[in-house]
Structures are given as structure tokens and as C-alpha cells.
Amino acid sequence: MTMELTSTGVxxxxxxxxxxxxxxxxxxxxxxxxxxxxxxxxxxLVKAPQEVADVRIEDFLRRKLCWILKQQRYFAQFKPPGxxxxxxxxxxxxxxxxxxxxxxxxxxxxxVALRHGVLTVFTASAGSPAHVRALLSHWYAQRAREVFSARxxxxxxxxxxxxxxxxxxxxxxxxxxxxxxxxxxxxxNLELIKVxxxxxxxxxxxxxxxxxxxxxxxxFYRLLExxxxxxxxxxxxxxxxxxx
Numbered sequence: 229m230t231m232e233l234t235s236t237g238v239x240x241x242x243x244x245x246x247x248x249x250x251x252x253x254x255x256x257x258x259x260x261x262x263x264x265x266x267x268x269x270x271x272x273l274v275k276a277p278q279e280v281a282d283v284r285i286e287d288f289l290r291r292k293l294c295w296i297l298k299q300q301r302y303f304a305q306f307k308p309p310g311x312x313x314x315x316x317x318x319x320x321x322x323x324x325x326x327x328x329x330x331x332x333x334x335x336x337x338x339x340v341a342l343r344h345g346v347l348t349v350f351t352a353s354a355g356s357p358a359h360v361r362a363l364l365s366h367w368y369a370q371r372a373r374e375v376f377s378a379r380x381x382x383x384x385x386x387x388x389x390x391x392x393x394x395x396x397x398x399x400x401x402x403x404x405x406x407x408x409x410x411x412x413x414x415x416x417n418l419e420l421i422k423v424x425x426x427x428x429x430x431x432x433x434x435x436x437x438x439x440x441x442x443x444x445x446x447x448f449y450r451l452l453e454x455x456x457x458x459x460x461x462x463x464x465x466x467x468x469x470x471x472x
Contacts, residue, residue: 245290248297253468254285255461262288266299271468314357314364320347322368323375324424329364331355340367372397372421376432379425380414383432386455389439404466405431407438423466430462 243250252264252272262285263275276285289296312318318329327347335350340363342348349360377395384392394413406415414435420428433456441448452459 243286243289245293248293250289250293250296252289253464255464256280257458257461264289264292264296266296266303267468268303269468270300270303272296272300273464273468312361314360320364321422322347322371323421324427331360338363340364368421369397369418372416372418375421376416376428379428379432383429383436386433387436387439389436393436393439405435407435409442412439427462427466430456430459430466433459 239253240251241254243252250272252274254274254276256276256278259275259277261277262280265273265275267273274285274289312320314329314331316329316331319326320329321327322342327342327345330346330348332348332350333353333355335352337350338352339350340348341350347364349355349363351359351363353359376397380395381392391412393407394411396413396415397418398415399419400415400417404417404420407413408415414432416428416431416435420431434452437448437452437455440451456462
């Protein structure tokens with residue numbers, strides 16, 4: 229068994245068995261048994277009790293090797309999602325769930341509504357993909373402001389801070405969030421509106437800990453652990469896009 233880091237910093241382990249190379253992410257948590265899940269991205273996530281030895285985990289994976297390979301072959305047959313066309317039938321994520329898009333043209337008013345499990349874009353025009361994208365982007369931004377503000381207000385109650393940090397929302401390509409000591413504001417990535425609340429809360433709690441500790445030192449992680457004991461599991465899920 230070998231181990232390396234992905235570009236996101238998540239440890240990836242590697243097991244070689246019968247000419248097969250199995251890569252997996254290991255999360256240790258409070259549980260009584262081992263469990264393995266293969267996601268559509270073909271990422272293998274293994275959950276194990278805190279005290280279980282690596283050799284037992286490897287034996288577990290060897291016993292499940294046929295099932296793991298079968299699952300990965302199944303997901304491999306599907307083409308990866310291409311660039312969004314913003315047409316009816318496509319899927320979009322919101323708060324950890326996936327919804328089908330319905331474009332309703334010639335509507336009296338332009339708006340976006342989520343109801344009955346369908347994300348509907350009402351447009352008064354012919355509804356070009358660019359226009360639908362603009363309406364949907366505006367809706368995501370509005371919802372992000374409401375949801376992020378509420379989660380920040382909720383999470384900050386776990387800290388004894390006199391002043392609640394301000395909130396900035398923007399699109400970012402390299403980070404989920406950041407904290408500026410100069411402006412006393414937390415930046416959250418707009419893409420977080422697409423993930424489950426538990427993953428959003430992890431990012432918020434992480435940045436709130438930076439209010440007290442600038443760097444990722446031992447004091448920072450002690451504070452984060454005390455506020456969010458399962459933060460490592462949430463971080464791994466978020467960075468690997470394993471949203472539930």
C-alpha cells in the first residue's frame with residue numbers, strides 16, 4: 229500500500245492486487261465497521277473505525293475487489309458531463325441535491341423557481357442559452373446571499389466573537405473561502421450554494437476559526453476540532469465533490 233496527495237491535498241492510498249491498482253480515500257471516524265462506496269466519478273471512499281489497522285483495511289478491500297471493479301466499470305461507461313447548454317433536461321445542483329432544468333418560454337415575468345423537484349426558468353423571450361444562463365446565475369447569487377448569511381449567523385454563535393465578520397460572495401477557482409483580517413470579512417465561493425449545508429458549514433467554521441488564528445497551526449486545528457469534530461470527513465467529501 230502506498231499513499232500520495234491529490235492536487236487538493238486529500239490523501240489518496242493505493243493498493244495493488246492481482247495486477248489491479250485500486251486507489252481510495254480513507255476516512256476514519258466513530259463507527260463499528262468498515263464500509264466502501266464507489267461514486268460516479270469512480271472515486272472509492274473507505275470509511276473505517278478509528279482504531280482499525282491498515283492491514284485490516286487492505287484485507288477488506290481485497291475481499292471486495294471484484295465488487296469495486298464492477299462498480300467502477302459501470303460508472304466508466306457514462307460520458308463525463310460536458311459544458312452546460314442551459315436547455316431543458318439538463319441537471320443542476322443546489323444545496324447538495326440535483327434538479328432537472330425546465331425552460332418555460334413566453335412567460336409573463338422572468339424568474340427562476342424551484343418546485344416539485346424541478347428548477348424552472350421562466351423567460352419572457354425566446355430564451356437563448358445565454359439568457360437562461362444569466363437568469364440562473366442571478367438566481368444562484370440571490371440564494372447564496374440568503375443562505376450564506378443565515379449559515380454565518382448560525383455558526384458564529386459557537387464563538388465568543390464581539391464583532392460578527394462581514395460576508396463577501398464571489399466566484400473563485402482555487403479556494404472555497406478565505407478570511408481577511410484587514411477588512412474582517414469572510415469570502416465564500418459562490419459555488420458553495422450547490423453543496424450540502426454540512427459542507428457549507430464546514431467552510432464557514434473553518435474561516436471563523438481563522439478570526440482567532442491566522443495560520444493553520446496546532447491552535448487553529450484544536451479550535452476547529454472542538455467546534456466541528458468531523459471536519460476531516462467533511463473536508464474530504466467537499467474536495468472530492470462527494471456531496472452526500
